[in-house]
Amino acid sequence: MSRFAYVNGRFVRHGQAAVHIEDRGYQLADGVYEVWAVFDGKLADAAGHFARLWRSLDELRIAHPMSEASLTIVLREAIRRNQVREGLVYLQVTRGVARRDHAFPNPAVPPAVVITARSVDRVAAEAKAAKGSGVVTVPENRWGRCDIKTIGLLPNALAKQAAREHGAIEAWFVDELGLVTEGASSNAWIVDAEGRLRTRDTQANILRGVTRLTLLDVIAEAGLPVEERPFTVEEAKAAKEAFITGAGSLVTPIVTIDGVKVGDGTVGPVASRLRGAYIERAKAGAI
Numbered sequence: 001m002s003r004f005a006y007v008n009g010r011f012v013r014h015g016q017a018a019v020h021i022e023d024r025g026y027q028l029a030d031g032v033y034e035v036w037a038v039f040d041g042k043l044a045d046a047a048g049h050f051a052r053l054w055r056s057l058d059e060l061r062i063a064h065p066m067s068e069a070s071l072t073i074v075l076r077e078a079i080r081r082n083q084v085r086e087g088l089v090y091l092q093v094t095r096g097v098a099r100r101d102h103a104f105p106n107p108a109v110p111p112a113v114v115i116t117a118r119s120v121d122r123v124a125a126e127a128k129a130a131k132g133s134g135v136v137t138v139p140e141n142r143w144g145r146c147d148i149k150t151i152g153l154l155p156n157a158l159a160k161q162a163a164r165e166h167g168a169i170e171a172w173f174v175d176e177l178g179l180v181t182e183g184a185s186s187n188a189w190i191v192d193a194e195g196r197l198r199t200r201d202t203q204a205n206i207l208r209g210v211t212r213l214t215l216l217d218v219i220a221e222a223g224l225p226v227e228e229r230p231f232t233v234e235e236a237k238a239a240k241e242a243f244i245t246g247a248g249s250l251v252t253p254i255v256t257i258d259g260v261k262v263g264d265g266t267v268g269p270v271a272s273r274l275r276g277a278y279i280e281r282a283k284a285g286a287i
């Protein structure tokens with residue numbers, strides 16, 4: 001099947017899609033991105049991802065490339081052209097193309113926009129989630145504005161590679177106090193020894209995950225005890241359960257941390273229940 005990418009105003013064949021060598025995203029990582037899960041051809045948690053996109057752009061003083069209504073149309077067109085029923089749609093906006101200079105182009109240039117969409121095998125993902133996966137821990141070495149979803153992902157890429165080399169699916173960053181911040185591309189959660197759900201608060205230097213936020217709502221509705229409070233690696237290893245959240249991972253149970261079993265090393269009831277409840281909620285709210 002042919003794949004198509006949206007590049008600065010038009011859809012082109014994925015294999016031929018290209019940006020300028022002086023795109024500031026390419027040279028300086030001067031840009032932001034968003035990822036929406038797609039259920040039944042529709043955008044999940046759409047409003048949350050749009051809100052974060054506008055905030056990320058505003059924080060970096062990059063102009064909005066189009067209105068939310070127009071962007072919704074283009075994202076849906078990317079989904080349609082790539083025949084995605086279940087999958088992901090990726091959007092990247094950079095400050096644009098200009099002669100290389102660290103400071104912003106003056107006068108400003110139009111932001112550059114790239115959109116791709118791809119299918120995900122949800123049956124395989126469910127089978128994997130039912131087995132559970134591992135995480136490794138790595139020292140936190142990212143900049144101080146992880147609340148902005150920038151394309152500057154080198155520490156995240158290195159962390160993810162370390163995870164892959166250890167047979168794990170994710171790496172958890174650990175700060176100088178020994179507290180888990182978040183994953184390389186997900187937020188981190190545990191069900192602590194007392195049975196309380198715990199995830200890091202958003203005062204910390206983490207991305208405000210949209211899946212995390214929706215899941216907090218699902219948890220409140222289910223009446224489960226939850227605290228937005230940091231946890232140490234030791235607490236996570238001694239926890240009853242652990243899991244990660246993100247547009248890609250949805251809610252993915254974690255059964256080992258640095259090779260140490262969490263609980264009995266099998267997927268626990270809370271993580272598996274929350275995965276189902278999150279997917280149900282995301283499907284119902286998709287647009």
Ligand code: PLP
Pocket residue numbers: 035182183184185186187207208209210211212245246247248
């Ligand atoms: N934290 C980081 C560093 C991420 O890159 C991501 C997703 O890419 C998340 C958390 C999860 O965010 P969301 O649930 O909005 O996908």
